[in-house]
Each structure stands twice: as structure tokens, then as C-alpha cells.
Amino acid sequence: MDRLKRQILRQAVDENLSTIEGRRLESSASNVTTSGRPTLLRWALVPILAVVLVVVVWAARPPLESWQQASRKPPQSDPTARLATASHEVDLTDRLLFPVPRPMDMRAFPLEVRRILLDPGHGGDDHGTLGGALAEKTLTLDIAQRLAKLLEKDGLEVEMTRRDDRRISLKERAAQANAWQADLFVSIHINWLATRQVRGIETYYLGPTDDPRLIELARLENRQSGYRLAEMKPLLEEIYTDYLQGQSLQLAQRVQRSLFASLHKVNPQLKNRGVKTAPFVVLVSTEMPAILAEVSCLSNQEEEELLSRPYYRDHIAQALARGIRGYADDIHQIEEKGS
Numbered sequence: 001m002d003r004l005k006r007q008i009l010r011q012a013v014d015e016n017l018s019t020i021e022g023r024r025l026e027s028s029a030s031n032v033t034t035s036g037r038p039t040l041l042r043w044a045l046v047p048i049l050a051v052v053l054v055v056v057v058w059a060a061r062p063p064l065e066s067w068q069q070a071s072r073k074p075p076q077s078d079p080t081a082r083l084a085t086a087s088h089e090v091d092l093t094d095r096l097l098f099p100v101p102r103p104m105d106m107r108a109f110p111l112e113v114r115r116i117l118l119d120p121g122h123g124g125d126d127h128g129t130l131g132g133a134l135a136e137k138t139l140t141l142d143i144a145q146r147l148a149k150l151l152e153k154d155g156l157e158v159e160m161t162r163r164d165d166r167r168i169s170l171k172e173r174a175a176q177a178n179a180w181q182a183d184l185f186v187s188i189h190i191n192w193l194a195t196r197q198v199r200g201i202e203t204y205y206l207g208p209t210d211d212p213r214l215i216e217l218a219r220l221e222n223r224q225s226g227y228r229l230a231e232m233k234p235l236l237e238e239i240y241t242d243y244l245q246g247q248s249l250q251l252a253q254r255v256q257r258s259l260f261a262s263l264h265k266v267n268p269q270l271k272n273r274g275v276k277t278a279p280f281v282v283l284v285s286t287e288m289p290a291i292l293a294e295v296s297c298l299s300n301q302e303e304e305e306l307l308s309r310p311y312y313r314d315h316i317a318q319a320l321a322r323g324i325r326g327y328a329d330d331i332h333q334i335e336e337k338g339s
Helices: 002-021 029-033 037-059 064-071 079-097 136-153 170-180 212-221 229-236 243-266 301-307 310-338
Strands: 115-120 157-160 184-191 200-206 271-278 290-297
Touching: 115 136, 115 170, 136 157, 136 184, 136 310, 170 184, 184 200, 184 310, 200 243, 243 271, 243 290, 243 310, 290 301, 290 310, 301 310
Parallel strands: 115 157, 115 184, 184 290, 200 271
Antiparallel strands: 200 290
């Protein structure tokens, strides 16, 4: 069909040129013998060829949108648009010349866990959660002391924010950990849940939350922080974004898994409430991976009964120790793979 169209178009052009120039086309033998017929035939073919030519041209036309776009006038020069375009081009240039800094791969540095700062929650006139005959401040101190002995047997250096029943502000706890240059900060607490039938453990690391219960829990825990507004502001500007948050998450995961695996064997009704983020002030200003472990519930009567028994508190301490050792082993394995 394409060849036929081109042939017909070529013949039409030849006919038109011959007619315009007054030249006569060479006729075939039949056309020579019959005078007048070639001329009539040529004039009869002209309309047909013209129609064919129009059809061919119409079929090859561009879409209507292309004609419309071609006929539009270019938009007026907009200074704002030019400025935005220029800014975008500068931004792209800056990205090419000055790439956005990426987080440092900590496998490039030898890491080792040697010093553990244990933080028994509450103390002194701050009793924390209260059960029937038990106070959170007493339970956390007992568990921390048991944990310290287990970690020291493993050759780790252990320090505690308090070794007796005294009140220490959250600011002082974090400052002690930073001054001692601890490798890990582990704060030990006993939970209270609104649904008293539930028994559960959960481990926190620093981060935002939309959970109203956790916001209220953080508010209660942060009441005696010891910080002024001017001191807290620069601390809050850099949290949630650095390397410590990722390491704190790994530590929290290790501790939570170990707690549930160990305690569920002697406390089958225990619920694994998982690893969560919460804005606890005690975790804000620490300069090392830091977690807050809610190792039991005083809101549940059966759980309170278990906490009154030394062997259960010893189970909690052993589970915490295994979680900390697991995290230290992870760091050591990463170091070996990096080397």
C-alpha cells in the first residue's frame, strides 16, 4: 500500500508539472491513435489523484495535541519560576559536588563492651510503683545487685547509680554514666498496667511515641529529672537521630528476648509486650547505648507473689545478664567480620 501511494503521488506530481509547463506526456500506442482521449483521461485522473493526495496527507498528519502545543505561545518569563529553577539547579550541583554525609559504619572501629552502668529505678522518697507489700525501689535495687554479681563473674566492670535506698535525680544518673564512660546503660524498673489481669515485660529505648499510656508513663518517670528547660533543649535537639539509637535498639531486643525466654518457663502466663520507644529522660542524656527494662508487673497479684520470692528475682537478673552478654557477643562478632 505504501508503494502504491508513493507511485500514485509521483504520477500526480508529474501530471501537474506537465500541465503547468505546457508539456505533453508521452503516450502509449493506444493513446496516440485516438486523438483527444489522452487529454480527457488526464483531466479525469486529476480529481482522483487529488483526493488520494489529500487522504495520504491527512493520514500522515500529527495529532491535534501537537498542533495545539506548537501553536501556543511560550509562557511569559516568570521571575519566581526562574528563581525556583535556578535554586533547583544549584541544589543539584551542590549534591553532585558536596554529597550528603552518610552515617559512619561503626564496623570500621574496634568495639568492646567492658563497663556496664546499672540503674536501679527510683529510691529514697521516690518509691515508684507500689504493690500490696512491695515497693518498686526495693525490687529494682535487689535485682540490680544480683545482676552486678553475675556480670562481674564474666569479667565485666560494673557500677551502679545507687547501692542503697537513696533518691537520685535522673540527671545525676546519666551524668554518672557519662563520667564513668560506661559502654552500656541499663535502667531496671517494675511496671504497672491498667489491666491488672495482664502480666508482661517490655523493654524501652529512646524514641518518640504516640501511645497515650507510654506518654503518661514517661511523664511519671520524668517528674524528678533534675533538668531545667535550658539544659534539656540542646539534649532534645539531637536525640533519635544518631548511632546510639540503633545500638540501643539492638541491646533492647537482646534483653527483651532473653527476659521472656527465661521468665516464661517459670511464669507461663507472662506476656511478651515487646521492644518499644519512649521519651524517658534517663535515656536522653546518656552518651552510650541505653535501655529501660520493665522486668515485671506489680499491678498483677500473681506477679507480685513471684517477685516476693528471691529465686524469681534471680531469674530476672540471669535473664538480663544473658541479654547483655548476647549484645556484647554481637558487637564482638561484627568486629571480627569487619577485620
